[in-house]
Amino acid sequence: MSDFQYELIKICSRSGKEYYHVYPQEPMAFLSQDFGNMNVINSHAKFSVISFPDCHVTVFASGRMLIENLPQNAEKRAREIIKEIISHSHQ
Amino acid sequence: MMNQDEIRNDFPQLKQGFIYFDSGSTSLKPIPVLNAINNYYETLSASVGRGLHYPSYLATKSYDEAHEKVRKFFNGKGEIIFTKNCTEAINIIAHGIEWKAGDKIVTTYLEHNSNLLPWLNLRLQGIEVEVLKCETDGTICLKELSKSIDNRTKLVAVTHASNVLGTIVPVEDITEIAKKKGAMVLIDGAQAAPHLKVDLDTIGCDFYAASGHKMLGPSGTGFLFINTQVLNRLKPMMLGGGSATDVELDKITFTKSGKIFEAGTPNIAGGIGLGAAVDYLSKIGMEQIKEHELELVEYLMDQLKKIDGITIHGPRELKKRTGVVSFSIKDIPAHRIAILLDEIGGIAIRSGNHCAFLLCRDILKEECGTARVSFYIYNTQEEIDKFIDVLEEIVKNV
Numbered sequence: 001m002s003d004f005q006y007e008l009i010k011i012c013s014r015s016g017k018e019y020y021h022v023y024p025q026e027p028m029a030f031l032s033q034d035f036g037n038m039n040v041i042n043s044h045a046k047f048s049v050i051s052f053p054d055c056h057v058t059v060f061a062s063g064r065m066l067i068e069n070l071p072q073n074a075e076k077r078a079r080e081i082i083k084e085i086i087s088h089s090h091q
Numbered sequence: 092m093m094n095q096d097e098i099r100n101d102f103p104q105l106k107q108g109f110i111y112f113d114s115g116s117t118s119l120k121p122i123p124v125l126n127a128i129n130n131y132y133e134t135l136s137a138s139v140g141r142g143l144h145y146p147s148y149l150a151t152k153s154y155d156e157a158h159e160k161v162r163k164f165f166n167g168k169g170e171i172i173f174t175k176n177c178t179e180a181i182n183i184i185a186h187g188i189e190w191k192a193g194d195k196i197v198t199t200y201l202e203h204n205s206n207l208l209p210w211l212n213l214r215l216q217g218i219e220v221e222v223l224k225c226e227t228d229g230t231i232c233l234k235e236l237s238k239s240i241d242n243r244t245k246l247v248a249v250t251h252a253s254n255v256l257g258t259i260v261p262v263e264d265i266t267e268i269a270k271k272k273g274a275m276v277l278i279d280g281a282q283a284a285p286h287l288k289v290d291l292d293t294i295g296c297d298f299y300a301a302s303g304h305k306m307l308g309p310s311g312t313g314f315l316f317i318n319t320q321v322l323n324r325l326k327p328m329m330l331g332g333g334s335a336t337d338v339e340l341d342k343i344t345f346t347k348s349g350k351i352f353e354a355g356t357p358n359i360a361g362g363i364g365l366g367a368a369v370d371y372l373s374k375i376g377m378e379q380i381k382e383h384e385l386e387l388v389e390y391l392m393d394q395l396k397k398i399d400g401i402t403i404h405g406p407r408e409l410k411k412r413t414g415v416v417s418f419s420i421k422d423i424p425a426h427r428i429a430i431l432l433d434e435i436g437g438i439a440i441r442s443g444n445h446c447a448f449l450l451c452r453d454i455l456k457e458e459c460g461t462a463r464v465s466f467y468i469y470n471t472q473e474e475i476d477k478f479i480d481v482l483e484e485i486v487k488n489v
Contacts, residue, residue, distance in 0.1 A: 011426060012443055015458055019426055044488040046435055049427075058427055066430045 004063065004086045008078060017069045020078045024063035031063045036088045052081060059085055093379050095471060101371075102469050109437040110474045115254055115282060115415055115465030116441055117304045120368075124307055127367035131360040138356050140333055154359050157366025161314055164369045165284070167291040167299070170322060170349025172315040173362045177281040178205040180300035180315035181248075183352055184277055185209035187325035188245065192217030195243040197274070199223045199231055200454050201253050201260070204446040206279035206300075210248060219243070227454055228406045229258025237268050244274040251283035251299075255445045255461065256405035257388070257415030259283070266295045275321060281305060285467070286384060286413045288377035297321045306372065308365035311358050317349060329354045380468055384414030387466045387475060391416055394479045398486055404461055414466035417445075419457055423489050428462040428482075431489070436481035440464050 005025040012019050033048050042049035047060045054077070058066040065085070067078050099105055101121040111119060131153065137146035139154045162171045174180040196210045200222060210220050221239050225231045231249070240247060247269040252259050266276045277298040283289060284299075285306035291299055296318070303312030317325065327334060327345075331354035337344040345351055372380070389409055395401055400421035406412055420428060429442035443460035444451040451457050464478070 014444070014452075014460075021430070042489050047431065049489060058430065060434045062434065064430070064434060066427055068424055068427065 004082070006063070006082065008075065008082075010075070013072060016072050018072060018074055020065075020067040020070065020075075022063075022065035022067065022078075022082055028061070028063040031059065031061050031086075032089045033059070033061060034089065035059075035085065038085070038088050050085065055081070057081060057085065059089075093375060093383055093468065095469075098375070099469050099471075105469060109439060110470075110477060111439050112464040112466065112470065112474070112478065113439045113441050114285075114305070114467035114470075115445075115463060117302075117310065118285065118307050118467050119469060120309065120364075121307055121371055123371050124309065124364045124367045128309055128360045128364045131363050135363075139359055140350070141356075150359060153363050153366070154357070157362045157369075160366045160369045162316075164373060165289050165291045165299070165316065166293070167316045167318075169291075169316055169318040169320075170352075172317065172349050172352040173303075173357055173365070174300075174313040174315055175311050175358065176304065176313040177279060177300045177302040178313075180313050181205055181277065181279060182209050183315055183328050184246075184298050184300075184325070185213065186328040187352075188275075189324070189326065190216055190218050190245070193219070193243060194245045195219040195221065195241065196246045196248060197221050197223065197236065197239045197244055197269075198248045199225055199236075199250070200449045201225045201229055201231065201256075201258070202248070202250055202447065202449075203254050203279065203281065204448070205281070206248055206250055206277075207449070210246075222449070225450075225454060227404070228411075229253045229256040229260075230406070231260060231265075233261070233264055233268065236265060237272075240269055240272045240274055242273065244269075244272065246275045246277060248277040248279070250279040250281075251289070252280075252287070252413045252415075253405070253447075253450070254282045254415065255417050255447045255450055255455075255463065257282075257412040257417070257465075258406050259287070259411055259413060262296065263294050270295065275324075282413060282415065285372075286377075287381055291316055303361070303365040303368065306368055308368035309358075309361040312361040312365045314365070315352070317352075322349065325352075327351045327354065331355045375468060381413075383468060384466045384470075385409055385412065387470055387472065388412055388414055388416055390472055391464060391475050391478075394475065395482075398479075398483065400486070404455060404457075415463060416465075417461040417463045419461050420486060423486070424459040425457075425462040426459065427489070428485065431485045432478070432481055435484065436477060438478055438481060 276296040280301040284301035299316040404417040425442040432438040
């Protein structure tokens with residue numbers, strides 16, 4: 001899954017927190033919702049919500065994601081999180 | 092009575108099967124509007140007000156007729172200026188009034204950025220801007236408003252309907268109060284013009300700005316009404332083609348009509364499309380449209396109330412609302428609600444601060460904004476049922 005191609009869009013920045021929208025360039029057939037030992041706080045057939053120390057991420061089977069509440073200027077961190085999620089989804 | 096099936100058939104985009112509850116951002120476009128745009132490009136394509144050739148005559152006639160349709164539709168005794176959107180219309184006034192340091196503008200916390208930032212920016216020129224707070228349901232206290240308007244107040248700028256709460260603002264009363272104190276009145280009609288019967292002569296305001304693209308018209312269209320009595324108190328924001336009737340090196344004779352505010356070749360196809368949109372709305376009738384939207388709002392609010400942890404924003408009384416319903420759900424940020432609705436149900440809503448930061452943060456205390464459903468003529472009760480099913484699934488699983 002290292003070839004996961006996506007567009008990262010900053011939705012908004014409010015009160016020191018940022019929201020990012022992750023759009024896969026090609027929607028995936030099905031991104032496994034089994035994220036190994038990651039901290040999944042909500043699990044559904046079509047999406048999961050994963051908790052990170054600094055944010056929550058909603059991950060869809062299509063590969064689309066919403067990253068909530070990252071600190072400001074966190075694009076690099078957002079990309080790290082996406083990489084981590086994609087690598088875990090294949091375990 | 093609106094024939095819902097016929098109306099829906101006029102909107103090709105609905106055939107894709109998704110549910111569009113974001114008409115507060117921009118509306119879908121019906122076939123007659125698309126045909127009007129195509130017809131211009133296929134048969135009328137020429138510049139307006141410039142050529143002596145026949146295509147130019149026909150294009151000019153269609154473009155001017157579109158202005159007249161809009162003027163009649165809103166019963167305005169003055170000039171209709173076509174703009175690219177409501178924001179541009181408001182900025183024409185912000186740049187057009189001859190301000191002097193010490194002048195005052197009164198506006199409110201209810202405003203969209205388009206009717207707030209142009210005024211706040213004028214503080215750099217020494218203009219005082221008083222921003223009146225509103226209640227959480229969007230009510231503006233008219234006594235407070237009256238107190239705020241003094242002999243320095245040159246302009247009162249208010250929205251006709253809140254884009255976040257759907258609250259209808261009593262613009263006739265506000266205009267009367269402001270006029271008695273000698274202030275000019277600008278109304279941001281972006282969320283009212285597409286949904287309510289607006290009679291500019293009855294309101295009596297000096298300026299009324301609205302978006303064409305929110306009222307079935309093409310993207311890149313809007314309009315500004317300028318009351319004839321104040322036309323000569325404004326400077327044009329831009330000058331160019333069409334601005335002057337004669338030019339010498341040391342003397343410019345400016346165009347006397349509202350055309351001076353449309354310098355350069357305008358969005359002709361868009362303007363003609365906006366005229367077609369007005370025809371379409373006239374055919375259905377604005378009273379019918381309002382009634383239809385309020386039926387949907389009532390039904391949606393009844394269903395939403397059954398969901399645990401939900402807060403519905405805006406007025407409780409239906410008659411004070413347009414077809415907008417904003418809500419929040421405890422512990423689920425608005426953006427997450429929106430993306431889940433889209434991904435699971437193919438339902439488009441708006442989320443966030445809706446370009447109304449002051450209202451969301453300081454009045455509603457919703458740091459992450461709200462989720463907003465906004466209806467139009469093509470929406471149905473069946474769509475609401477599906478929306479509620481998906482929303483319940485989200486609440487149960489998140």
